[in-house]
Amino acid sequence: MNRIITKKILSQDVKEFVIESPRIATARHAGQFVIVRANDTGERIPLTIADANPEAGTITLIFQEVGKSTMLMGTFKEGDEFKDVVGPLGKPTHIEKFGTVVCMGGGIGVAPMHPISEAMKAAGNRVITIIGARSKDLLIMENRMKAASTELHISTDDGSYGVHGFVTDILQSLIDKGEKIDLAVAIGPVPMMGAVCKLTKKYDLPTVVSLNPIMVDGTGMCGACRVTVAGKTQFVCVDGPEFDGHQVDFVELVKRQRAYLPQERISREAFQHHEGCCSEK
Amino acid sequence: MAKKEKIPRQAMPEQNPDVRRKNFTEVPFGYTPELAQIEASRCLFCKKPKCIDGCPVNIDIPAFIRLIKDGDFIGAAHKLKEENALPAICGRVCPQEEQCEIVCVTGIKTEPVAIGRLERFAADYEREHGEIVIPEMEPPTGKSVGIVGCGPAGLTVAGELAKLGHSVTIYEALHQPGGVLMYGIPEFRLPKAIVESEVDYVKQLGVQIIYNAVIGRYMTIDELMEDHDSVFLGTGAGLPYFMNIPGENFNGVYSANEYLTRSNLMRAYRFPEYDTPIIESKKVAVLGGGNVAMDAARTALRLGADEVTVVYRRSRKEMPARDEEIHHAEEEGINFQLLTNPTELLGDEEGWVTGMRCIRMELGAPDSSGRRRPIPIEGSEYIIEVDTVVVSIGNGANPLIPQTTPGLDTNKWGNILADAKTAVTSIPGVYAGGDIVIGAATVILAMGAGKIAAAAMHRYMMGIPEPVEEKEEEKEEVKEKK
Numbered sequence: 135m136n137r138i139i140t141k142k143i144l145s146q147d148v149k150e151f152v153i154e155s156p157r158i159a160t161a162r163h164a165g166q167f168v169i170v171r172a173n174d175t176g177e178r179i180p181l182t183i184a185d186a187n188p189e190a191g192t193i194t195l196i197f198q199e200v201g202k203s204t205m206l207m208g209t210f211k212e213g214d215e216f217k218d219v220v221g222p223l224g225k226p227t228h229i230e231k232f233g234t235v236v237c238m239g240g241g242i243g244v245a246p247m248h249p250i251s252e253a254m255k256a257a258g259n260r261v262i263t264i265i266g267a268r269s270k271d272l273l274i275m276e277n278r279m280k281a282a283s284t285e286l287h288i289s290t291d292d293g294s295y296g297v298h299g300f301v302t303d304i305l306q307s308l309i310d311k312g313e314k315i316d317l318a319v320a321i322g323p324v325p326m327m328g329a330v331c332k333l334t335k336k337y338d339l340p341t342v343v344s345l346n347p348i349m350v351d352g353t354g355m356c357g358a359c360r361v362t363v364a365g366k367t368q369f370v371c372v373d374g375p376e377f378d379g380h381q382v383d384f385v386e387l388v389k390r391q392r393a394y395l396p397q398e399r400i401s402r403e404a405f406q407h408h409e410g411c412c413s414e415k
Numbered sequence: 416m417a418k419k420e421k422i423p424r425q426a427m428p429e430q431n432p433d434v435r436r437k438n439f440t441e442v443p444f445g446y447t448p449e450l451a452q453i454e455a456s457r458c459l460f461c462k463k464p465k466c467i468d469g470c471p472v473n474i475d476i477p478a479f480i481r482l483i484k485d486g487d488f489i490g491a492a493h494k495l496k497e498e499n500a501l502p503a504i505c506g507r508v509c510p511q512e513e514q515c516e517i518v519c520v521t522g523i524k525t526e527p528v529a530i531g532r533l534e535r536f537a538a539d540y541e542r543e544h545g546e547i548v549i550p551e552m553e554p555p556t557g558k559s560v561g562i563v564g565c566g567p568a569g570l571t572v573a574g575e576l577a578k579l580g581h582s583v584t585i586y587e588a589l590h591q592p593g594g595v596l597m598y599g600i601p602e603f604r605l606p607k608a609i610v611e612s613e614v615d616y617v618k619q620l621g622v623q624i625i626y627n628a629v630i631g632r633y634m635t636i637d638e639l640m641e642d643h644d645s646v647f648l649g650t651g652a653g654l655p656y657f658m659n660i661p662g663e664n665f666n667g668v669y670s671a672n673e674y675l676t677r678s679n680l681m682r683a684y685r686f687p688e689y690d691t692p693i694i695e696s697k698k699v700a701v702l703g704g705g706n707v708a709m710d711a712a713r714t715a716l717r718l719g720a721d722e723v724t725v726v727y728r729r730s731r732k733e734m735p736a737r738d739e740e741i742h743h744a745e746e747e748g749i750n751f752q753l754l755t756n757p758t759e760l761l762g763d764e765e766g767w768v769t770g771m772r773c774i775r776m777e778l779g780a781p782d783s784s785g786r787r788r789p790i791p792i793e794g795s796e797y798i799i800e801v802d803t804v805v806v807s808i809g810n811g812a813n814p815l816i817p818q819t820t821p822g823l824d825t826n827k828w829g830n831i832l833a834d835a836k837t838a839v840t841s842i843p844g845v846y847a848g849g850d851i852v853i854g855a856a857t858v859i860l861a862m863g864a865g866k867i868a869a870a871a872m873h874r875y876m877m878g879i880p881e882p883v884e885e886k887e888e889e890k891e892e893v894k895e896k897k
């Protein structure tokens with residue numbers, strides 16, 4: 135169980151694992167996530183199920199190395215096992231035929247967008263996907279997103295590939311061209327989701343976002359993942375992770391994501407120091 | 416000549432408060448064999464022992480105490496296990512003073528026999544010395560049982576049904592067994608090695624545990640019913656309540672569940688050896704007056720806080736926590752601000768909690784619970800400085816299973832409705848018990864519910880009719896209606 139079947143390096147610090155997890159592979163729907171624990175001393179890390187293959191009994195996880203836990207997982211090789219994989223968690227994405235759906239993924243947010251684009255297309259929507267990254271070598275999953283969408287647009291912050299600018303610039307130009315959009319979905323860093331919502335709000339365009347607060351159990355037991363939506367506290371792991379983007383208090387979310395910065399630094403430095411001395415041998 | 420000296424209730428040796436407030440090691444050391452035998456000799460071995468009625472699982476108390484008195488400590492442990500699969504746990508965390516001990520006859524003139532401490536002693540002695548003996552098992556029935564939740568309720572059902580020859584699988588959402596015993600109650604009150612060894616005992620009965628299985632998502636109840644002949648829901652009261660006052664989402668504000676789960680289940684008290692972090696606090700306020708609040712406050716102290724204050728809106732008398740826990744907390748230097756209620760949490764630009772606006776309360780007329788209702792005193796507001804707040808005002812029912820199980824009836828608080836005599840829910844073959852049915856309660860009540868459910872599930876699967884007495888009662892009811 136939980137064995138890594140294949141490992142791929144998608145960009146400098148983005149890794150893709152295909153993991154043996156037959157039950158989750160059949161039970162999962164687009165928009166759901168798992169919580170993994172690397173080893174006995176590990177913390178519980180939520181990761182979206184980027185893809186699944188029920189016949190093979192596998193799920194795909196794509197993650198960016200940002201701190202100790204994701205860096206440690208990044209060192210795992212094919213054949214290694216995660217200590218724990220629990221899921222599928224969260225509510226599935228609400229999929230129906232809306233008409234034209236614009237799916238926007240920023241940075242690592244492209245990975246969780248993949249199953250949503252796919253499911254929206256399968257439901258008969260015209261799916262315009264916009265993916266963005268800081269630069270060309272950080273862009274992931276271009277071909278797979280192309281296959282999952284009716285139309286694919288790409289932006290990079292530095293102009294090294296696709297449109298020079300942000301995903302919101304492409305969205306703006308689609309709107310300016312008179313594209314009739316029925317639903318927008320955005321997943322990425324909080325500032326990106328915030329920017330998308332600011333824009334779509336102007337046009338009263340319904341917008342769904344997928345939130346990534348700090349979590350512990352992922353079953354609604356602890357309240358670590360709480361966010362304010364429409365003035366009310368919600369638990370993202372059970373009430374979400376998707377919400378009406380126009381109602382989310384992004385300012386609070388960003389602050390809550392920063393709650394453990396000093397401890398995260400201690401963990402990361404200890405890990406990098408340890409890795410450093412071991413790889414020198 | 417002087418009257419024969421009465422032997423006083425024997426105290427349990429424990430760690431000095433100044434030492435223990437800085438470590439997570441268990442507070443009491445437990446009785447030595449000598450102390451246990453002295454305490455056991457205080458029992459009158461009553462012909463009609465009141466204490467047995469006080470125990471929710473009806474342990475034969477005088478019988479196990481006599482075995483201790485006679486020096487057969489292992490025998491005492493086996494006697495306990497006839498009725499209670501988790502004696503080392505109950506001996507530690509049962510509210511004995513309101514159950515078996517409150518009715519003990521020696522308590523009329525002096526202090527009651529220390530039944531809980533003796534139970535703990537016998538169970539510990541067996542674990543440390545004896546080989547754990549597996550009781551006689553019934554031959555396999557070919558029936559299979561699925562249990563949701565590996566807390567005391569689920570573990571009890573599992574143990575009982577395994578002994579009756581059924582094949583038992585527990586599905587647990589977390590990566591460890593025990594429920595609240597593992598994630599909620601701290602190490603210094605209930606060492607996790609003890610929980611593990613009591614769970615091991617249940618596993619030795621042939622029970623399988625599947626971890627990381629969040630039922631409702633991983634599998635539905637319908638799917639479980641396809642794989643099993645009956646299903647038990649023992650999912651506990653795991654939904655933390657907040658105060659619903661402004662500022663509750665500031666950083667530094669925790670539910671007790673999160674605070675304790677980080678520290679206990681995830682071992683954040685050993686960060687960075689363990690990866691899960693917990694905030695380093697100086698001034699902690701814990702809101703609430705129950706056992707959970709005491710556990711959170713004493714954990715905060717051990718995590719290194721300079722000042723820990725329990726803020727409770729009624730008076731000391733109404734505090735639901737066990738006396739022993741309040742006493743331990745006081746000894747360790749925890750402050751109590753009673754008759755005080757928080758009205759707002761204050762924070763800084765970065766989103767960190769910095770203070771708490773409180774209002775003084777006075778007690779008015781008794782409310783529906785019989786306790787005097789606290790009423791705010793106008794104009795008495797003041798601010799206390801804090802950098803961490805742990806909200807411990809109670810837990811409700813997690814809605815995940817009811818939401819994903821059509822036909823499963825709940826009450827208005829979301830607790831699953833189950834028959835008091837058989838624990839059966841609105842779905843035939845599906846049973847429920849413990850905190851998910853009665854709301855946050857106690858370990859031993861969850862175990863009592865588990866025993867009732869196990870007996871009913873056994874009858875259901877084997878096609879044994881319900882006991883006759885129940886039918887008679889039904890008849891009587893019919894008569895009454897006529």
Ligand SMILES: Cc1cc2nc3c(=O)[nH]c(=O)nc-3n(C[C@H](O)[C@H](O)[C@H](O)COP(=O)(O)OP(=O)(O)OC[C@H]3O[C@@H](n4cnc5c(N)ncnc54)[C@H](O)[C@@H]3O)c2cc1C
Pocket residue numbers: 167177178179180181182183196197198199200201202203204205242245246345346347348349350375391392395398399402
């Ligand atoms: C529902 C959900 C789905 C996610 N899906 C993906 C995904 O598909 N790919 C991906 O790369 N990342 C995903 N994330 C984010 C991922 O969980 C964090 O990047 C990871 O936990 C960082 O851990 P770390 O120890 O490596 O870094 P740290 O140094 O510990 O933290 C870096 C940042 O990650 C966040 N973080 C830390 N601990 C947690 C935690 N326990 N839970 C959530 N966030 C935390 C904090 O904002 C923190 O500042 C998802 C998060 C959520 C909530």
Ligand SMILES: Cc1cc2nc3c(=O)[nH]c(=O)nc-3n(C[C@H](O)[C@H](O)[C@H](O)COP(=O)(O)OP(=O)(O)OC[C@H]3O[C@@H](n4cnc5c(N)ncnc54)[C@H](O)[C@@H]3O)c2cc1C
Pocket residue numbers: 508509510563564565566567568569586587588589592593594595596599600601628629630631649650651652653675706707710813815816848849850851855856857858859861
């Ligand atoms: C901090 C604290 C201190 C306490 N102190 C005491 C004390 O001193 N004495 C005392 O008698 N009582 C005490 N209690 C209360 C006591 O622990 C509970 O009443 C008791 O544990 C209830 O048992 P249970 O089996 O019903 O539920 P729980 O112990 O809550 O176990 C439920 C289990 O089900 C699992 N679960 C939930 N949902 C799902 C799902 N969908 N799928 C799979 N698994 C699921 C949970 O992860 C958990 O492991 C305390 C409680 C707390 C929180």
Ligand code: SF4
Pocket residue numbers: 469470471472473474476499505506509510511514515516530531534859
């Ligand atoms: S299980 Fe609890 S109530 Fe029963 S005898 Fe033991 S301590 Fe007393």
Ligand code: SF4
Pocket residue numbers: 457458459460461464465466467476477518519520521528530
């Ligand atoms: S009531 Fe007290 S004295 Fe009597 S048998 Fe029970 S424990 Fe012993």
Ligand code: FES
Pocket residue numbers: 348349350351352353354355356357358359360369370371372
């Ligand atoms: S992560 Fe604990 S309630 Fe959501």
